[in-house]
Amino acid sequence: MHSREELSSRIEKYIAELSFPENPLHLYAPISYTLEEGGKRLRPLLTLIVCYLYGGDIQKALPCAGAIEVFHNFTLLHDDIMDNADIRRGKSAVHKKWDANTAILSGDAMVIYSYHLLQKSPAHLLPQLLADFNTMALEVCEGQQYDMDFESRDDVTLEEYESMIKLKTAVIFGAAAKMGGILAGAPEGDLKFLYDFGTELGLAFQIQDDYLDTYGTSELLGKQVGGDIEESKKTFLAITALNEAGAATRRALVSTFADRKLPLAHKIGRVKTIYDSLDIPRITRKVVAKHLDCASELLDHLSIEDPAPLRQVIRALEDRNK
Amino acid sequence: MHSREELSSRIEKYIAELSFPENPLHLYAPISYTLEEGGKRLRPLLTLIVCYLYGGDIQKALPCAGAIEVFHNFTLLHDDIMDNADIRRGKSAVHKKWDANTAILSGDAMVIYSYHLLQKSPAHLLPQLLADFNTMALEVCEGQQYDMDFESRDDVTLEEYESMIKLKTAVIFGAAAKMGGILAGAPEGDLKFLYDFGTELGLAFQIQDDYLDTYGTSELLGKQVGGDIEESKKTFLAITALNEAGAATRRALVSTFADRKLPLAHKIGRVKTIYDSLDIPRITRKVVAKHLDCASELLDHLSIEDPAPLRQVIRALEDRNK
Numbered sequence: 306m307h308s309r310e311e312l313s314s315r316i317e318k319y320i321a322e323l324s325f326p327e328n329p330l331h332l333y334a335p336i337s338y339t340l341e342e343g344g345k346r347l348r349p350l351l352t353l354i355v356c357y358l359y360g361g362d363i364q365k366a367l368p369c370a371g372a373i374e375v376f377h378n379f380t381l382l383h384d385d386i387m388d389n390a391d392i393r394r395g396k397s398a399v400h401k402k403w404d405a406n407t408a409i410l411s412g413d414a415m416v417i418y419s420y421h422l423l424q425k426s427p428a429h430l431l432p433q434l435l436a437d438f439n440t441m442a443l444e445v446c447e448g449q450q451y452d453m454d455f456e457s458r459d460d461v462t463l464e465e466y467e468s469m470i471k472l473k474t475a476v477i478f479g480a481a482a483k484m485g486g487i488l489a490g491a492p493e494g495d496l497k498f499l500y501d502f503g504t505e506l507g508l509a510f511q512i513q514d515d516y517l518d519t520y521g522t523s524e525l526l527g528k529q530v531g532g533d534i535e536e537s538k539k540t541f542l543a544i545t546a547l548n549e550a551g552a553a554t555r556r557a558l559v560s561t562f563a564d565r566k567l568p569l570a571h572k573i574g575r576v577k578t579i580y581d582s583l584d585i586p587r588i589t590r591k592v593v594a595k596h597l598d599c600a601s602e603l604l605d606h607l608s609i610e611d612p613a614p615l616r617q618v619i620r621a622l623e624d625r626n627k
Numbered sequence: 628m629h630s631r632e633e634l635s636s637r638i639e640k641y642i643a644e645l646s647f648p649e650n651p652l653h654l655y656a657p658i659s660y661t662l663e664e665g666g667k668r669l670r671p672l673l674t675l676i677v678c679y680l681y682g683g684d685i686q687k688a689l690p691c692a693g694a695i696e697v698f699h700n701f702t703l704l705h706d707d708i709m710d711n712a713d714i715r716r717g718k719s720a721v722h723k724k725w726d727a728n729t730a731i732l733s734g735d736a737m738v739i740y741s742y743h744l745l746q747k748s749p750a751h752l753l754p755q756l757l758a759d760f761n762t763m764a765l766e767v768c769e770g771q772q773y774d775m776d777f778e779s780r781d782d783v784t785l786e787e788y789e790s791m792i793k794l795k796t797a798v799i800f801g802a803a804a805k806m807g808g809i810l811a812g813a814p815e816g817d818l819k820f821l822y823d824f825g826t827e828l829g830l831a832f833q834i835q836d837d838y839l840d841t842y843g844t845s846e847l848l849g850k851q852v853g854g855d856i857e858e859s860k861k862t863f864l865a866i867t868a869l870n871e872a873g874a875a876t877r878r879a880l881v882s883t884f885a886d887r888k889l890p891l892a893h894k895i896g897r898v899k900t901i902y903d904s905l906d907i908p909r910i911t912r913k914v915v916a917k918h919l920d921c922a923s924e925l926l927d928h929l930s931i932e933d934p935a936p937l938r939q940v941i942r943a944l945e946d947r948n949k
Binding site: 326328329331332383386387405406409410412413414416417418420421423424428431432435436438439440442443446447449450451453454 | 648650651653654705708709727728731732734735736738739740742743745746750753754757758760761762764765768769771772773775776
């Protein structure tokens, strides 16, 4: 019997023991730096828990779980360049600690390295794992593109937003859960539910991320709070506020977002005041709970008897403050 | 019997018929733009020729050949950002036509798309193809890093240079030839020779690239001539000149490279005058011929009777002016 904590330390150990060549230093040092402790390792943990629940061999699932974690970290590295984000997990982002070129190339090497890990999966499962991984990875790029496209739009709908975060964030969770099932030889019928379960978790996770980026504390988050407001990101909070607001408040919100001269602290303060007046924090928490409830219901469809460790993951997300 | 021209048009058609989603526009339009006609398609052609010579099924080799070409084009896209190169194949580079963020993300999608194509290869060959592809792809990143590292050094040796271009350029040719053999079920003993053959071609190709960047014509090359001199790239020409020059000429060359105020046309003129005085063009052509001779000799070790189409590739490279 593996506990969630045991599986968590297995993946942490696996990531920590990845060894990169010493040279060229500027290619590999940023990768080690990015993969150092600090991440939650949630996505690979999902893979391992699902694999374990279906009686699979954890050892054989570790490279695939590692591939998912390395890929996720690659997206953070490149996104931080594109979003001009200086701090990640309490440390300088790679493009700040080194430079943009280093961040581009190290990120490229990371995405390739994720395929290098994936390739260590059992050969007979490789075609299916690779197909699912590729679909997920391309969708993540699509999501990041929509996220950037939305920055210059004030008419993004909640439906568009949900499609965007599904691509950008949730499909990694979906693929992580499904691939755990593939690795354990789970029944075909369960794979779809596992994917949808992971996806609902991922949607909840991203909406929480939006919430914490404005309402969290920078000490716990390890990054600057208010970055989304600074970059005029169309977060769940921003879109819901634009929907809920009357004409005057809406104009105030749009002009505050567009004001490039306003000092950041003032900008964040003004936007938060508007959010609070519109009850956005409560609405946001309700939608997060809805996605976690959906995830929970999907577990009832699985052919395994007791998906308790997956319910634990849901509970852990309910309380997340970082 | 397939001629080289037929195989060439097969890969051109395969690339032309790749269809990308319409949205998000800024993710996929730069990929189509990058893959439009204009490339020489040399690397995937190698894959197809080798596959054909060993009696393999060209149809089944096309996705892998396509993966190699898409990967190669991904490297051009990201390298152009890092090298600050404005023009590629007679058109604006993606980071100039769109912007740097678009180029980063479209490049990311391209590398993933190359794996998407590779995944369509015969399932039983996938573990081996994926392993070789990953090794090659990581090495290409290492080569690009060394290339950038060398820009700020004046003591790069010819050995270091050859290691760098082997990683940056030649291993794609090596992997392309070897993977053609894998796809056709070529004897294990031949694969190493195919890889080395491709690598020698690639070394010759890169040294020619260095030569043409200074001595070619921008009309034929479809890019600005002298870019390597502008970026103080440690090309075969620059390193050989630094080696061959006496103390005074060496100092003049180093200071010309370092002079950021000198108008580019003057800089190129001064460097070329020094190169000419040191007989660099002749030395360069001799080394290119040496690598092509090595490639030719490696063909004698193959178990197939007549590798004529591969000898044709060598001859075509001998005359290359673009």
